[in-house]
Amino acid sequence: MTASSCHTCEPTIDRQKIANLVKKASSSFYWAMRILRKPKRDAIFAVYAFCRAVDDVADGPIELEVKHTALAGWRNEINALYDGSPKYSIVQALKQPVGDFQLRREDFLAVIDGMQMDADGPIIAPTYDQLDLYCDRVASAVGRLCVGIFGEPGEKGLTVAFHQGRALQLTNILRDVAEDAGEGRLYLPKQYLEDHKIPTDNPQGVMAHAGFPALWRQLAQDAEQHYSDTYAALAKCDRKKMRASYIMADIYHLNLKRMQKLSDDELANPLLNKRLVGKFEKLAIAAKSFWA
16 A cells, blocks of 8 residues: 555545445444534544544555655644645545534544554553543544534544543453554553563563553553543533534443453453444444434
């Protein structure tokens, strides 16, 4: 793959194709955003498709130099989105949302910077500050774009984005420890690993260490605090505007709570699937929020 050979460089916008990409990549996100009216839904799907495409560059099996070139291409495209005429179809699909919802260039660039951290990695035992910066870039920056589209672009919405992005990303990290280790990554913070006397340089050996369950539960409490702060911030917003945020928070929080109920042996089992909320439950959560 080269920086210019991906499907995102097609010259025309196909919104149904973008919607299908979102549905295939994340059922949680798709069903949470499906409740929005079409202009907002199209805008959100375009934002997600952008994030997914940039993430594919960071995680793809390509040379580092090619990744750098591709990510630089995405930065150029975002700048062209604000300064000129972008070429990539996914970025073209962002033109209307940027104008309609005053989405900030800095947030799109922050997402790319977060993916750059993965591309330059693998990330192994970051400091807590580094982990927090990563969460802000790959998740809270997306949240800042989303709350603008939802209709809460001010301080109340930005507070939701700050905490919800971190809550969701920490949940992903807690869920995917084994999968990340298989790729040589370890997002668990260095301070926590050292506190539990777990070596910081061996991603594949972390789950087998006796201290892993206690470390996992410690980080889960950090995620819980962000969920608490998320719901407190959401309570200050217009609920109707922020329904999609409630759905995402409810789905991910339920998965976290179910993981916390696992035994220590189950938590440390790399073969046990930690995705514990099914499709029909996600649909039920979306329906409940819609009618709330």
